[in-house]
Each structure stands twice: as C-alpha cells, then as structure tokens.
Amino acid sequence: MSSTVVCIGFMGAGKTTAARSAARALGVEAVDVDAVIEQRLGKPVARVFAEDGEAAFRATEERVTLELLEPGPPRVLSLGGGAVGSDAVIRALAEHTVIWIDVDVDSAWTRSRGGARPLARDRATFARLYAEREPLYSGLADATVPAARSRTMAPVLAALEDLPPQSKLLWAASASDYPAYIGPGILSWWPAERVPGRRFLVTDGRVAALYGDALAPLAGRVSIMPGEQSKTIAHAEIVWTELARAGVTREDVIVALGGGVVGDLAGFCAATYQRGVRYVQVPTTLVAQVDSAYGGKTGVDLPEAKNYIGAYHQPAAVLADSKALATLPAEELAAGYAEVVKTALIAGGQLWQRVRAGAKPTDLELIRWCALTKLRVVARDERDTGLREVLNLGHTVGHAIETATGYARYRHGEAVGLGLLAALRLSEQPALREEVRDLFAARGLPITLDGADPDAVVMATARDKKRRDGHVPFVLLDSPGRPRPGCPVSSRDLIAAVRELAP
C-alpha cells in the first residue's frame, strides 16, 4: 500500500467519512480536498460554481488535487467526485492506493439533492454524471468498498496489505463481510494470516492436477469427479467423511478450489459440517469467477430438481485468479460467457455496452464488473427475499433444461444461455433476443435445444424452488439494466418460448 490512501467516488458516497475512518485506522491525517479548495478560495464550492463557473472550479480542483497527491507525509485524501475527470489526476493516482466508495445512484441522489451541491439539482443530469464517472472510478480503484461500510475501513485496509500488482479487492458487504480478490496470480498469493487455520482442500480431479499444489500447506484434501453429476448429497457425504477423518475442526478452513460445482458442494459441506466452518472460494472457471463464488449460496442437486438442498453460507474470502482461465477448455469458457451476458443484461450501462461491443470474456475488468454487479445485488438482499431474484434471469428455464436432461446434456452455463433466450422471448424483446443469440453463436454456445424434450423442460420448470401459490415467478427484462422479478407467465407463453428453442 502506498503512503497516501485516496478515497474516490460519486457525490454522497461518504468519501469524507471513509477517509476519516481510514486515517484513524492508520494513525495519520485525513484531508478533504473540497475543504482545502474552499479554504484557499475563501468561499464554499457552491459559490465558486455560481460566481466563477464550473471550469474555474475544475482548474482549481485539479491544481489542489495534484499538489496533495505529491509525495509527502502519509495521509488519507478524499477527492471531489469529479476530480477523476482530469487526465493529470488519473496519472497521479497510479502511484497511490485508491479506494472507491461505491454508492448506488438512488442513494447518492437521496443524500445529495437539495443540499449545497451544484451538480445535484437535476435528477437526469445527476444520473448522467453517475453513468459517466462510474467506469472511471472502477478503472482506478485498487479496492471497491460499498458506501454502507464507509465508517469501518480498518478491515479493508488490512485486506489491502501487500496486494499483488494488477489485483484488485472488492469488499463484500454481508452479514459477515469478506474480501474478494481478483487478479492474475492471486491463487498462489494467499498469505496464511489472511484466513488463519489449517487448510483442507476440496476440489475436482481435473483442477487438482492443475492447481492442487498451489495452496500448500494442506491439512488434507478430497477430490471429486469433475462435473455437475458430483453435486449430490452422496458426494457431500464423501466430503463430510473426509473432513471428519482429517480431524477438521471449526478452527480450520475449507478451500473450494474449482468451478461452481466444487464451490457449491464445498460451501454446502462447510455450512453443515460441525454446524458451520469457514471456507474460502478459489474459483477457477469463468462461471465461478463472474458469479458462483460470491454471495454464499451453496448446495447440491436432487434428481428431481436443481439446487434443492442447500444453505446460505458466506465465504471467508474469495480468490479469483484470472490466470487459471488459461487452462479452461473453450466450451467451459463459452459456458461462462453465458453468465457474463446474463450479468450484463441485469446491470445494463457500461457492462452491457462492453459485452455487446465484443469484450473478451477473460478481460479482467469484465470479470470484476460482473463480480461487483453480483455483490451489489447480494448486499441488498442476501437471503433472496426479493431483489436477489433478478440474478435468476434465464435460470428458471435454464435449471429446468438441466434437470430434464439429467444434468448430463448441457453445461450449466449452456443451459442458462438457452434459458436467457427463452426469458427474452417471454420479455417480448425480439431484437435483443436476436442480438444475444448472435453473441452466443459467435462464442460457440448452443442456441437451440437439442436432445431434450421441450415438454419435459416445461414440466421441470413447474418444480422450480421459487414456486409460490402454484405459480413460478419469472424474471423478465424491460431493457438491459431493467430486470423485472416476480412476473407471472402463462403456461401457453412458456410452452411457446421453450418450443421456440427447438431446432
């Protein structure tokens, strides 16, 4: 970590609060750049805007910010929300530890409107500025911290210690917060003191051969057969038994090294073994790095229905090593791409723009955006009581396809891709459906339902665990960025959407 820590973020995020909290933790001074500007100019920012204009304010802001970013005594700065609009400031920030205090646009507006902030007077302008600046903050941040944690920065700073270059930290706010590290080579970085305890590895045979030794020293290990067919209660029993034989206690930590199957199974075993032990997700597939490793949903399948047995159990940390994707077979990468597209459709904005412009699925920034999107949703609804349902876009039909084909015909991501196409048909979005279908086809993902009976898929949909009062609510999409959960869908429309997938 550099000697200067810099808090950036949009209006109303709580940068000043975060800077004070971080400064307290480090025993250094907190400096608010806007306050310095006001002191130098002898008037509040609002009056500078009114009397001298925004351009004059920005020139002063750039000069003062650059001056405070010069080498000096250790301190924590909070920058003005628009300071990152200056290329010179962006260049100077490269030398420092940058923490983005991430606030959603609605909370930012509620906190900022009607106050002294000159750029928080009109909702539409405010939202446009937010959309413009968000990618700048994201690109600059070494760590992203939800606004709700701006008062408690000490654990974030501890988690940032010795972070390898190019790696970034996303701070996950949940009932028990945890750090999610994403970057090349992060797999072999994990220092023992981060999540103390003896490590017991749960992995699959393929991943064990590739990366099983990277997390040594290990107190023990168990390898399951690769693939969805290992996500069963029988395999959970194998893992529980091995944990007991190795003498694993609540002081120890289970390490889930692999894709979503290993993550879900190992997480479930961690949630239930001795009524709960800590576990760390070390995702090695794209599906797991963009989605399944975060959020604490763990579980196994039944032959009757997918993910029917499980528990919410948040990981103690996530370590997503983008280098591990280099060994992933092309079909698995494509399966992960379906989850990327799903996430981009939920998030809209610049994530969707990147995806539709053809961003590579292994692009580090893309992976981080997907992870951040998921963490933002989960932070607001950890136990799936409403909002989190949006993450299920495409999954109702997707899961039904997996169940109806005995978890053997399609990879999870492939089934989700087909489910997304069905969801877009149900959403009456023909142009978007075509665009998404073309994106999938270009990556080699299946775009038709082969080897599965559409009627069996419709039947399996009825067993979805979201079923309430005899109806399965669907997530539909009004437009990218505007998912609508809890939508009723008639059997006739569902049958038509699934049959449309037939070759």
Ligand SMILES: NC(=O)c1ccc[n+]([C@@H]2O[C@H](COP(=O)([O-])OP(=O)(O)OC[C@H]3O[C@@H](n4cnc5c(N)ncnc54)[C@H](O)[C@@H]3O)[C@@H](O)[C@H]2O)c1
């Ligand atoms: N818990 C959640 O929130 C959540 C979210 C999305 C998906 N999921 C679950 O995730 C599962 C699908 O996960 P998946 O797509 O990662 O499948 P997976 O775990 O079966 O992995 C796919 C294959 O890739 C291999 N593999 C893994 N990493 C590799 C690497 N780096 N190099 C070479 N090979 C590698 C594995 O051995 C396996 O054969 C499903 O069961 C799904 O329900 C869970």
